[in-house]
Amino acid sequence: VVSPKIDGVAIALRYDATGRLHLAATRGNGFVGEEVTAQAHRIAAIPPRISEGELEVRGEVFMRRSVFARYAGKFANPRNLAAGALKQKDPRKTAEYELSFFAYDLLGREVELETEKIEILRRLGFVPIESTRTGKEGMIAEFRRWAARREALDYETDGVVFKVNRISEQRRLGETAHHPRYAIAYKFQGESAVTTLEDVVWSVARSGVVTPVGIIAPVTLSGATVTRASLHNAGNVEKLGLTRKAKVEVMRRGGVIPHIEFVVEPGDEPVTLPDRCPSCGGPLRREEDFLYCANPDRCRDVQIGRLAHFIDRIGCEGFGPRLLEQLYDTGLVREFADFFRLRAEDLLPLERMGETLARKLVANVQAHRTIPLATFLEALGIPELGKHVAAILARYGSLDRIRGLTEEELTAIHSIGAVIARSVVEG
Ligand SMILES: [Zn+2]
Structure with missing residues (x-):
């Protein structure tokens, strides 16, 4: 039986005689780790009650890539975020991360085949891990098939597990002190390389988060030369x-930009966190692993980021980063409405600007003067207000009516949580 090796958190779920989930625990190195029963109850893919009792189900809690995309750039990988989400003291917080669960083992039932376990798990309401069957001769082909599918899957996998299907055969093969002899995992080749960390630069995003990027000595990863690697956050x-001049392992997983995985050999000067905002020089604020500019409304990079987001979301072309910087620095555009007040003659003094281009840009902006309310709401760039929520709010018909909504009224709308509601009221 062949199945992907999920890059998640292994947990065991115990169901009592009445079929109620009464204990969930993480499994570190085969031993029972932390109890996470209340948190497991907040994961949609884990049934709180099943039709049979006295069972233990094992599997992997993970975060789907499509969910992780919301946090992309802020966290190193879905695995770390899933582990953090599962350890939240307040289980309601765990629910917000929309974790998933794949079941791959069942204890407490006499079965003859691995594939039987999968069938029982499915019947009990679990999502069993995807699996295929092959003989010895098909193993290499299966490995290649999974490696090729890897990028298209909605979860991270770092290899393939081959398991002997017949349980009696599994018993015969037995286990060594460290691992069973009837199962073997093959890891996919990671695209990684060792290079030198030259420096760490910090920039401020639209959200006000101060983000570090590692400047590295050029290195080739899957055919492309890489000189920058993500460091995600201050924590x-x-x-x-x-440390500067440290030898670091740089890795690319999936299509995302490479990140620094770990230090192979330390360098000389330690890398310290900034104590002032790299854009406006103002004070910083720390929240868990993140540094924020404390004055985002007066911070140049935050403001330019918001303008860039707005112009991009309303679908207006031609406004690249360099132009937006100039518009901001000259004071021509400081708020969203300023875009619509631009005249061709205002633009002419700017760098690399000609009569034709200036007219074209103004025409582009004017063509986007009337946009759907949902698009406008999303373009405002209010934290948590994405496409989905924007579409719901747009049903209120006008901006004034939406502005009039209170936090309580917003929370009452299906699929708008307290966090979004607060964000919309403040925005
Ligand atoms: Zn700032």
């Missing part, structure tokens, strides 16, 4: 214990 920089 990650601390955890890695970075």
Whole structure:
């Protein structure tokens, strides 16, 4: 039996005689780790009650890539985020991360085949891990098939597990002190390389988050030369214990930009966190692993980021980063409405600007003067207000009516949580 090796958190779920989930625990190195029963109850793919009792179900809690996309750039990988989400003291917080669960083992039932376990798990309401069957001769082909599918899957997998299907055969093969002899995992080749960390630069995103990027000596990863590697957040920089001139392992997983995985050999000067905003020089605020500019409304990079988001979301072309910087620095565009007040003659003094281009840009903006309310709401860039929520709010018909809504009224709308409601009221 062949199945992908999920890059998640292994947990065991115990169901009592009445079929109620009464204990969930993480499994570190085969031993029972932390109890996470209340948190497991908040994961949609874990049934709180099943039709049979006295069972233990084992599997992997993970975060789908499509869910992780919301946090992309902020966290190193879905695995770390899933582990953090599962350890939230307040189980309601766990629910917000929309974790998933794949079941792959069943204890407490006499079965003859692995494939039987999968059938029982499915019948009990679990999502069993995807699996295929092959003989010895098909193993290499299966490995290649999974490696090729890897990028298209909605979950991260770092290899393939081959298991002997017949349970009696599994018993015959037995286990060594460290691992069973009837199962073997093959890891996919990671695209990684060792290079030198030259420096760490910090920039401020539209959200006000101050994000570190590692400047590295050029290195080739899957055919492309890489000179920058993501460091995700301030907490990650601390955890890695970075020093300039350190030898670091750089890795690319999936199509995303490469990140620094760990320090191979320390360098000389320690990398410290900034104590002022790299854009406006103002004070910073720390929240868990993240540094924020404390004055986002007066911070140049935050403001330019918001303008860029707005112009992109309303679908207006031609406004690249360099132009937006100039528009902001000259004071021509400081708020969204300023775009619509631009005249061709205002633009002419700017760098690399000609009569034709200036007219074209103004025409582009004017063509987007009337946009659907949902698009406009999304373009405002209010935290948590994505496409989905924007579409719901747009049903209120006008901006004034939406502005009039209170936090309580917003929370009452299906699929708008307290966090979004607060965000909309404040925005
Ligand atoms: Zn700032």
